[in-house]
Amino acid sequence: MGLKQSTSLRIVVMLLGAWCVLLLAGALPWGGVEAVYRGGLVRVLGGGAGVLCLWAAWTMSAGHRLRMVLGIVLLFFAVAGVGVLLCYGQESLRYADMGGAMWFGAVGMGCLAMVGLLFSVIFGYLAHLSLRVDQLWLAVAHLSIAMVVAGAFVDVCAEQRFSVVRYVGETRPTQGKKMDSPMPFEVEVKSLQVERHESAGVYNLLEHRVGRWTPIAAAVKQGERIRCGKEEWNVADLRVLPGGQGRCFMLPGEPVRVLVQQSGPVKEYRAVCRFVPVRKRDEEREETLRVNEPATWRDWRIYLMSCSPDARQVQLLLRRAPGRMLVFAGLVGVLLCSFARLFRNELTKTA
Amino acid sequence: MNALLIIFTALSVLLFAVSWMLLLTSRGNAWGVRALSTGMASCVLLFAANAWAAQAPPFGNMRHVLCALPLLLYPVWTYLRRRGVQATAGIAGVATVALIGALCMPLQAGWRQAPALQSAWFVPHVASYVAAYAMLTLSAVYAVGAWGARQAARLTSAHMLARLAFPFLTFGLCSGALWADAAWGRYWAWDIKEAWSLITWLIYLIYFHMEVSDPSARRIMLLLGFAAVLTTFLIVNVAPRAAGSLHTYAQ
Numbered sequence: 001m002g003l004k005q006s007t008s009l010r011i012v013v014m015l016l017g018a019w020c021v022l023l024l025a026g027a028l029p030w031g032g033v034e035a036v037y038r039g040g041l042v043r044v045l046g047g048g049a050g051v052l053c054l055w056a057a058w059t060m061s062a063g064h065r066l067r068m069v070l071g072i073v074l075l076f077f078a079v080a081g082v083g084v085l086l087c088y089g090q091e092s093l094r095y096a097d098m099g100g101a102m103w104f105g106a107v108g109m110g111c112l113a114m115v116g117l118l119f120s121v122i123f124g125y126l127a128h129l130s131l132r133v134d135q136l137w138l139a140v141a142h143l144s145i146a147m148v149v150a151g152a153f154v155d156v157c158a159e160q161r162f163s164v165v166r167y168v169g170e171t172r173p174t175q176g177k178k179m180d181s182p183m184p185f186e187v188e189v190k191s192l193q194v195e196r197h198e199s200a201g202v203y204n205l206l207e208h209r210v211g212r213w214t215p216i217a218a219a220v221k222q223g224e225r226i227r228c229g230k231e232e233w234n235v236a237d238l239r240v241l242p243g244g245q246g247r248c249f250m251l252p253g254e255p256v257r258v259l260v261q262q263s264g265p266v267k268e269y270r271a272v273c274r275f276v277p278v279r280k281r282d283e284e285r286e287e288t289l290r291v292n293e294p295a296t297w298r299d300w301r302i303y304l305m306s307c308s309p310d311a312r313q314v315q316l317l318l319r320r321a322p323g324r325m326l327v328f329a330g331l332v333g334v335l336l337c338s339f340a341r342l343f344r345n346e347l348t349k350t351a
Numbered sequence: 352m353n354a355l356l357i358i359f360t361a362l363s364v365l366l367f368a369v370s371w372m373l374l375l376t377s378r379g380n381a382w383g384v385r386a387l388s389t390g391m392a393s394c395v396l397l398f399a400a401n402a403w404a405a406q407a408p409p410f411g412n413m414r415h416v417l418c419a420l421p422l423l424l425y426p427v428w429t430y431l432r433r434r435g436v437q438a439t440a441g442i443a444g445v446a447t448v449a450l451i452g453a454l455c456m457p458l459q460a461g462w463r464q465a466p467a468l469q470s471a472w473f474v475p476h477v478a479s480y481v482a483a484y485a486m487l488t489l490s491a492v493y494a495v496g497a498w499g500a501r502q503a504a505r506l507t508s509a510h511m512l513a514r515l516a517f518p519f520l521t522f523g524l525c526s527g528a529l530w531a532d533a534a535w536g537r538y539w540a541w542d543i544k545e546a547w548s549l550i551t552w553l554i555y556l557i558y559f560h561m562e563v564s565d566p567s568a569r570r571i572m573l574l575l576g577f578a579a580v581l582t583t584f585l586i587v588n589v590a591p592r593a594a595g596s597l598h599t600y601a602q
Contacts (some may be wrong), residue, residue, distance in 0.1 A: 009561070009562065013557055015562055016553055016556055016560065017557060017558045019553055020550055020557070023550050023553070024550060026546060029543070029548035030590060034541065037541040037546070039539075072486055197463040201467055264463065266466060268467070269352065277445060290466075291466040291467050291469070292467065292470040303535075305535075321471055324538070327538060328532075331528055331538075334525055335519060335521060335522055336528075338518035338522070339522070341518070342514070342515065345514070
């Protein structure tokens with residue numbers, strides 16, 4: 001058995017080493033060949049790693065497989081409890097923020113969040129009891145990695161993604177659209193809000209030359225003064241130029257030069273989008289997209305990727321990834337198992 | 352504000368350096384621990400000043416991360432003391448080097464959180480990586496210092512620290528994938544930073560699978576892992592390929 005285990009471990013180490021070498025070939029900071037990642041060898045090695053992980057999970061759980069399955073089911077409920085806690089907790093805070101009668105809703109949502117917490121504590125403890133046999137957490141971790149690999153393979157084969165650019169306010173006809181279109185709906189961007197951070201106190205000095213304003217130098221605000229080379233002005237002496245959106249300032253006694261405050265970097269942008277299905281128009285709906293908060297339309301996810309500097313154009317990503325949930329389940333499993341193992345093996349020990 | 356940031360960083364460096372020097376001499380132990388604790392307090396102020404200047408959790412660039420690193424070493428220090436491992440001098444040394452690095456970097460006081468960074472994953476993702484890197488640095492320090500009579504004890508401490516760091520490294524990797532799925536529409540993009548973080552994770556995974564008993568092999572693996580950590584954290588950011596990276600705001 002000892003020899004068998006060491007041989008299998010040797011194979012695992014060789015496979016991981018091969019993965020490392022391939023990744024290095026692609027990721028060398030100078031002269032790395034990124035195409036390696038899209039090559040077949042990476043996929044073959046990934047597949048091999050997935051199979052080895054499955055085999056390791058099978059071997060490690062020998063004699064306790066039923067316990068392992070039960071533990072995984074209980075873990076699922078515990079994670080679902082955390083999901084309920086986060087979802088309803090967030091809603092509760094949102095309702096509480098509205099104030100007034102919404103406080104009742106906030107309390108209700110808060111109670112649901114507490115039920116989620118209770119769920120995760122109870123099922124988490126039961127999962128801990130079920131998986132406390134030595135090596136079982138490790139077996140679940142290997143199974144989770146196999147799930148990540150399987151999900152990634154499903155996505156490599158079946159993922160669909162389209163990048164589309166839409167003008168704000170543009171309406172798109174959906175009637176008579178061919179049904180072989182990859183997307184069963186059309187997206188329109190109704191409005192776009194761009195919020196900016198405060199400017200860091202940088203100005204452009206503009207001079208009126210031959211009928212147009214031309215930038216001639218940059219100026220920086222230091223305390224209550226604005227400096228530009230050898231020149232400097234008191235902020236209190238500047239007058240706001242009418243029609244300049246509060247960012248253009250007239251210099252005292254100088255009709256041909258103005259200071260324009262540079263706008264700060266983008267803080268956030270939100271796009272209100274309308275999804276119009278090609279077939280059932282009554283299912284039309286509106287969603288507000290933010291970066292990090294994609295919308296979901298059946299099994300499609302719609303992401304706000306970027307917007308043009310003039311805030312008139314939006315780039316969206318439409319994606320359908322059937323293996324995504326499998327990958328996520330695997331990632332959550334790996335996370336839980338690594339911390340559970342740490343807790344069992346390291347943190348509960350005393351000096 | 353810029354002056355305040357520099358003063359707090361310099362003060363923390365000074366306190367950690369004094370602590371390090373005192374701890375390296377056999378008599379200055381109690382004063383060394385006091386200087387380290389004061390350095391940690393100064394680091395809390397530096398962290399708060401960074402947060403005030405950035406108007407966001409200060410984990411946005413390398414200087415922010417290096418300033419937060421000593422703070423994340425504090426729980427490690429407490430844990431190691433509970434386990435009876437003397438790591439105070441090592442922690443003071445790592446904190447000093449990290450903050451000297453922070454002093455050498457541009458202040459970037461005008462740094463503002465980009466839309467993609469405004470996520471619930473931002474703090475846990477970066478903090479877990481910083482905690483893992485702090486522990487792995489300490490582990491490498493132990494591995495380097497594992498010679499002569501103290502070899503076995505120091506290698507055991509290095510191994511323990513690597514084991515402690517690995518779940519945090521895993522958390523960073525997995526939370527990064529979950530965040531990328533929401534922000535970039537894909538959970539893995541083979542970005543150079545992602546590839547190197549996976550390489551780092553794989554090297555430590557190999558180390559744990561190898562069941563190494565030979566001290567020099569163990570030391571080599573730990574140092575190899577640390578080299579990968581350094582590449583992921585520092586070298587990748589200055590490489591020409593980093594210009595096209597999705598992680599450019601981490602520089």
